[in-house]
Amino acid sequence: MTIHxxxxxxxxxxxxxxxxxxxxxWKQNSQxxxxxxxxxxxxxxxxxxxxxxxxxxxxxxxxxxQFDLRKLQAKRAEDGSSHEATLAQSLNEQYGPKPHGNIDLxxxxxxxxxxxxxxxxxxxxxxxxxxxxRYVKTHMPDAVILVEDHIPYEQHxxxxxLGKRSVMVEVGPQAQGALRADIYLQTLRMTELIVAFIETxxxxxxxxxxxxxxxRLIAEIPYPxxxxxxxxxxxxxxxxxxDFTEVRAGMPCFMDxxxxxxxxxxxxxxxxxxxxxxxxxxxxxxxTAQKCEF
Ligand SMILES: [Zn+2]
Numbered sequence: 282m283t284i285h286x287x288x289x290x291x292x293x294x295x296x297x298x299x300x301x302x303x304x305x306x307w308k309q310n311s312q313x314x315x316x317x318x319x320x321x322x323x324x325x326x327x328x329x330x331x332x333x334x335x336x337x338x339x340x341x342x343x344x345x346x347q348f349d350l351r352k353l354q355a356k357r358a359e360d361g362s363s364h365e366a367t368l369a370q371s372l373n374e375q376y377g378p379k380p381h382g383n384i385d386l387x388x389x390x391x392x393x394x395x396x397x398x399x400x401x402x403x404x405x406x407x408x409x410x411x412x413x414x415r416y417v418k419t420h421m422p423d424a425v426i427l428v429e430d431h432i433p434y435e436q437h438x439x440x441x442x443l444g445k446r447s448v449m450v451e452v453g454p455q456a457q458g459a460l461r462a463d464i465y466l467q468t469l470r471m472t473e474l475i476v477a478f479i480e481t482x483x484x485x486x487x488x489x490x491x492x493x494x495x496x497r498l499i500a501e502i503p504y505p506x507x508x509x510x511x512x513x514x515x516x517x518x519x520x521x522x523x524d525f526t527e528v529r530a531g532m533p534c535f536m537d538x539x540x541x542x543x544x545x546x547x548x549x550x551x552x553x554x555x556x557x558x559x560x561x562x563x564x565x566x567x568x569t570a571q572k573c574e575f
Contacts, residue, residue, distance in 0.1 A: 415490035
């Protein structure tokens, strides 16, 4: 297998600034990155430029939920379509059409308001993704591997799935519309490792690495609501700011507005995207994962 083309993207969400500034920097000078993978052609893209200019996640709706194969095929951009639906169609023409992408690997850079650390999100459980995750985790021990393989690749709504293969770099905590140097540097480091791994694949110098600790997405958990549908609790201080901490049955996961603990029921989980600001509008408190080897 050879990865001829790598597309590195930022600004899929316009207020996630580490990816925006990393891509701007590489557009000016990508020599260091190119030298890590001379066997591949690396290009860069600021994906949703209008939302980058507006410093908002999106103009009309979330671009990173537009790329489910069925949605793409069903929906044709028409007058009155949202900015992001129209943009999704033109990106699909440029880099697809999905599932026949012309880019071998898309790396889409995001950041989160949650304290998830430098997280690599992989979307498929296959040899390539396993070895990539293992390479990144081995060279960057504080990296977190998050596996979202609960649905087939083509059903993912993410922009990056226009690529034949894709991963997301998701680093936090960083507020929306803000830029932190430590988050930026972790973003650079993880992206460089992905590129360096591709060179080992292309030159047949990749080692077969043993499995590493990872987390596999289970579900998205809403905030508790009262009989009127109003939110009735917050994330518990034990989990807020402590993404990927174990929560067992009987441990507090929410706190109501009088300060009373609400306990977790069910299997042991590892909450992440805890209190992510972008998901507040959908009333999402956190996502759960189970620990696994990947
Ligand atoms: Zn994002």
